[in-house]
Amino acid sequence: MALALEDRLAVIELIALHGHLVDEGELGRCGEVFTPDVVYDLAGFGQGRLTGLAALRDAALALGAANPVAHHVTNVVVEDVTDGRVRVRSKGLGIMADGSCGSVTYEDVVVRVDAGWRICHRKVVPRREPLNGLYREEAPARRP
Structure with missing residues (x-):
């Protein structure tokens, strides 16, 4: 089933909201995302x-200063609804306090609840390896 445009936009905003809340230390508002x-x-x-919001909060607090100072999300792909669930893939960049950066792929399942998505x-x-390791496969023979 195709997802309505307004729902698609709401899901994309939901994915973006996570970084804003976490980066601002508003862990008590994670129920607006999860x-x-x-x-x-x-x-x-x-x-x-x-499992659960308290576990997320506790893990973030335990990580302390080792948390990224900035979470950036990009390349959001929203798939159609299956059994009332929407699958979403996105790319995340985490910027650390020392300026180093890491990359992840978020694989999310999103549901509609009374308060929204x-x-x-x-x-x-x-994401630790270019081309997901594809380059390590045997290269085709080169022509002279």
Whole structure:
């Protein structure tokens, strides 16, 4: 089923709102982005899965000064609705206090609740290798 334009725009704004709230330290407002029982998958960072808003807040506070000072999201792709859920993929850049930068792919499942659209599942996939390692496959023979 195709997602209505106004819903598509609301989902894109939802994805963007996360960085604004976290960067401002407004962790108490994360319920504006995530469902209360959100699953936040950080297995790609060796940290397993967090469940619920309190777990997200506690993890951010435990990370302390090691958190990025800026979360930027780009390349948002909203897929059509399946079983009332919208799949969204986006790219994230995290800027650290020392100016270093890291890149991730966010794989989100978004649902409509009474208050509007919310992320119920987020998988954060670190981007550490160019072309996802494709360049390491055997290169085709070159012509002389």
